[in-house]
Amino acid sequence: MTPAELAALIRSVLLEVVAAGDVALNAEDVPEPRVERPRQREHGDWSTNVAMQLAKKAGTNPRALAELLAERLGAADGVAAAEVAGPGFLNIRLEAGAAGELARTIVDAGRDYGRNEALAGHVINMEFVSANPTGPLHIGHTRWAALGDALVRLLRASGAEVTPEYYINDAGAQMDKFGASILARAAGNEVPEGGYRGEYVADLAAKVVAERPDLLDLPAEEAVAVAREAGYRLQMAEIRQTLEAFNVHFDVWFSERELHAGGAVEAAVARLREQGHVFDDGGAVWLRTTDFTDDKDRVMVRADGTPTYFAADAAYYLSKKDRGFTGKIYLLGADHHGYVNRLKALASCAGDDPERNIEILIGQLVSVAGARMSKRAGNIIELRDLIEWIGTDPVRYTLARFPADSPLTLDGEKLREQNMDNPVYYVQYAHARTRNASRNAAEHGVPRATFDPARLDHPADAALLGSLGQFPEVVAHAARLREPHRVARYLEQLAAAYHQWYGQTRISPRGEDPVDAGHTARLWLNDATTQVLANGLDLLGVSAPERM
Template sequence: MTPAELAALIRSVLLDAVDAGDVALAAGDVPEPRVERPRQREHGDWATNVAMQLAKPAGTSPRALAELLAARLTAAPGIASAEVAGPGFLNIRLEAGAAGELARAIVEAGPGYGRNDALAGQVINMEFVSANPTGPLHIGHTRWAALGDALVRLLRASGAEVTPEYYINDAGAQMDKFGASILARATGTEVPEGGYQGEYVGELATRVLAERPDLADLPHDEAVAAARELGYRLQMAEIEETLAHFNVHFDVWFSERELHEGGAVEQAVARLREQGHVYDEGGAVWLRTTDFSDDKDRVLVRADGTPTYFAADAAYYLSKKDRGFPGKIYLLGADHHGYVNRLKAIASCAGDDPEANIEVLIGQLVSVAGARMSKRAGNIIELRDLIEWIGTDPVRYTLARFPADSPLTLEGEKLREQNLDNPVYYVQYAHARTRNVARNAADHGVTRDDFDPATLDHEADATLLGALGEFPGVVAHAARLREPHRVARYLEQLAAAYHAWYGQCRVTPRGEEPVEASHRARLWLNDATTQVLANGLALLGVGAPERM
C-alpha cells in the first residue's frame, strides 16, 4: 500500500462515516488526507492529523473523531492497527503484506515513481546561469548551474511545464571590449584599459586568427567587430560544452542583442507608456517603479537616447510573457538583491501579479578550499577545472544538498575521497550495493518470478519500506518550496535505511539453504531501493553507478 493509497483509504472511510450519518460533514467537504511518517518508528508506519482538521466543521472533538476513524480503519483490509494519540493524531500500522506491496509498485513504476501532479498546469520559464559570453564559466556560476538544473528536473517531476532559458548578455560595451582584447592579443599590442585578461583571451585570439588571417589588415573598427563576433561564437561554444559536461541543458538560448536589433526594447517602452507607467523628465525616459514598492523610479532611456540595461530587462520580461510563460523564475547571485524589486516592478507595470507571475531566488556565493586560481582565465576558478579536479557528480551533489541562501565552501579533496563520510559517495555506494546484491541474487537463483509481500515482516523491512514510501511526497514538497536540498538529504536517509537493512536481512540464502519466499520478496525490496535511489539522483543531475 502506497501513501497515496492509504490516504485514499482514509478518505473512503471518512466518506462512509458521512454517508452513515456518523460524521456531520458534506461529502464535498472531505479532503484528501495527508499521511506522513511518525517521528518515532514505534508509533506506527504512517500518521495523519485529518481528525484535527475536520473536527470543528464536523461539530465534534478531534479525539472523538479520531477514535471513530480508528475503529473503522482497523476493520479495513491491509490495516494492522489504528491508534489515537495526543489530541487527535491517528497512528496507523499496516499489515506486512499491505506494506510490502509498495516494493512491487515501485519496481513496476520504474523511473516514473516519485513523479506527481503537485504543480500540474503551471507553465514556467526559468532563467539561470546567464553568464556573460566574454569568458569561461567559473565558480561564481557553478551554484546556479547545479541548483537551477535540479530545480527544472524537480518542477517537471511535479507536473509543471518548464522551459530552462539562458539569457546571453551579448550586447553593450563589454562586447566591444571583448573584441578589442582579442584583437590586441592577436596583433601583439597592449590590451586596452578595462579589457579582458587571462590566457583564454590569447587562446581565442589564436583561433580567431586561424579563421581570419587577414585580421591585422582590416580597418580597426572592422577588425574589432570581426574579433568580437568570432570570439563570441567560440566562447559560447565552450560555455555550452562545459555546461553539457556538468549535465546542464537549456531549451532556449536567448540573445540580448536580438532584443535591441529587433526593436523589442523600443516596443517595450512604448507598451509600458501606453499603460501609464512611463514619463519623461530631464530628457530621459523613466519607468514609475515607485508605484510598485521600488525605492526609486528607473531610467529606461538616457537623455542621449541610449537604452539602459533596465530597458532590456523590461523588454526581456515582456518577451517571456508574450511567449506564453505565466510563471517566470529568475535565479540570481548574491550581488543581485537590488534586482528583486525592479523585476517585480516590471511585472506590475506589465499588468502581471508580481506575487504570482514572477519569482526571484537569490543564491549565496560558493568558495573552494584548496583550489588554485586558473592561469588560463585569470584570477578565477573555472568550472571546467572543478569538473576535472573533483568530478561532476561530487560538485553537483554537494551544491544541491545545501539551501541556496547558505554560504558554502567546497572541500575539494574531501569530495574526492571514496569513503562513507563523503555524502555523495555514501548515496552512490548504496545504489551500487543494491546492484551488487541483485547480481549476487541472480547467481544464487533468486528471481522476482514470485512475490509474497507478507514475508517482509522484519522491522528493517518495515523501516526501509517506510522510507521508500516518502519519496513522492519529498519530491512534491521540494518542488513547491524550490529546495532541491530536500531530495539530497532524503537520499542520505534512504541510504542509511538501506545499509542498515542490508546488515539485517538477506536476499541470498546461506550455504545450501533453499531459496525461500522471503529471499524473493527481499529482492523486490532491494530493487525498489535501486529505483528510488536512481530516480532521486537523476533529479539532482547525478549519476547512479552500477559498481564502485
C-alpha cells in the same frame, strides 16, 4: 499500499462517518488527509492528524473523532491496527502484505515513480546562469548551474511544463571591449583600459588569427568587429561544452542583441507607455516602478537616446510573457538583491501579478577550499577546472545538499574521497550495492517471478518500505518550495535505511540453504530501492553507478 492509497482509504472512512451522521460534517468538508511517517518507529507505519484538523468543524473533540476513525480503519483490508495517540493523532500499522505491495508499485512504475501532478498546469520559464559571453564559466556561476538544472528536473517531475533558458548578454559596450582585448592580444599589446585579462583572451586571439590571418591588416574598427564576433562564437561554444560536461541543459539560448535588432526594446517602451507607466523627464524616458514598491523609478532610455540595460530587461520580460510563460523564475547571484523589487515592479507594469507570475531566487556565494585560481582565466576558479579536479557528480550533489541562500565552502579533497563520510559517495554506494545484491541474487538462482509481499515481515523491511513511500511527497514538496536539497537529504536517509536493512535481512541464501519466497520478496524490495535511488539522483543531475 502506497501513502496516497492509505490517504484515500482514510478519506473514504471519513466519508462513511459523515454519511452515517456520526459527525456534523458535509462531504465537501472532507479533505485529502496527509499521512506521514511517525518520528518513532514503534508508533506505527504512518500517522495522520486529520482528526485534529476537522474536530472543531465536526462539533467534537479530536480524540473522539480519531477513535471513531480508528475503529473503522482497523477493520479495513490491509490495516493491521489503528490507534489514537496524544491529543488526536491517528497511528496506523499496515499488514505486511499491504505494506509490501509498495515494492511492486515502485518496480512496475520504474522511472516514473516519484512523479506527481502537484504543479500540473504551470507553464514556467526558468532563466539561470546567463553568464556574459566574454569569459569562461567560473565558481560564481556554478551554484545556479547545479541548482537551476535540478529545479527544472524537479518541476517537470511534479507536472509543470518548464523551459530552461540562458540569456546571452551579447549587446553593449562590454562586447566591444571584449573584441578590443582579443585584438590587442593578437597584436602582442596590453589589453586596453577596462578590457578583459587572463590567458584565455590570448588563447582566443590565437584561434581568431588562425581563422583570420588578415586580422591585423584590417582597419581598426573592422578588426575589432571581427575579433569580437569570432571570440564571441568561440567563447559561447566553450560555455556550452562546459555546461554539457556539468550535465546542464538549456532548451533556449536567447540573445540580447536580437532584442535590439528586432526592435523589441523600442516596442517594449511603447507598450508600457500605452499602459500608463512610462513618463519623460530631463530628456530621458522613465518607467514609474515606484508605483509598485520599487525604491526609485527606472530609466529606460537615456537623454542621448541609448536604451539602458533595464530597457532590455523589460523587453525580455515581455518576450517571456508573449511566449506564453505564465510563470517566470529568475535565478540570480548574491550581488543581485537589488534586482528583486525592480523586476517585480516591472512585472506589475506589464500587467502581471508579481506574487504569481514572477519569482526571483537569490543564491549565496560559493568558495572552494584549497583550489588554485585559474592561470588561464585570471583571478577566478573555472567550472571546467572544478569538473576536472573534483568531478561533476560530487560538485553537483554537494551544491544540491544545501539551501541556495546559505553561503557554502566546498572542500575539494574531501569530495574526492571514496568513503562513507562523503555524502555523494554514501548515496551512490548504496545504489551500487543494490545492483551488486541483484547480481548476487541472480547467481544464487533467486527468482523474481512470484512476489509474495506478505514475506516482507521483518521490522527492517517495514522501515525501508516507509522510507521508499515518502519519495513522491518529497519530490512534490521540494518542487513547491524550490528546494532541491530536500531530495539530497532524503536520499541520504534512504541510503542509511537500506544499509541497515541489508545488514539485517537476506536477499540471497547463506551457503547451501534453499531459496525461498522471503528471498524473492526482498529481491523485489532491493530492486525498488535501486529505482528510487536512481530516480532521486537523476533529479539532482547525478549519476547512479552500477559498481563502485
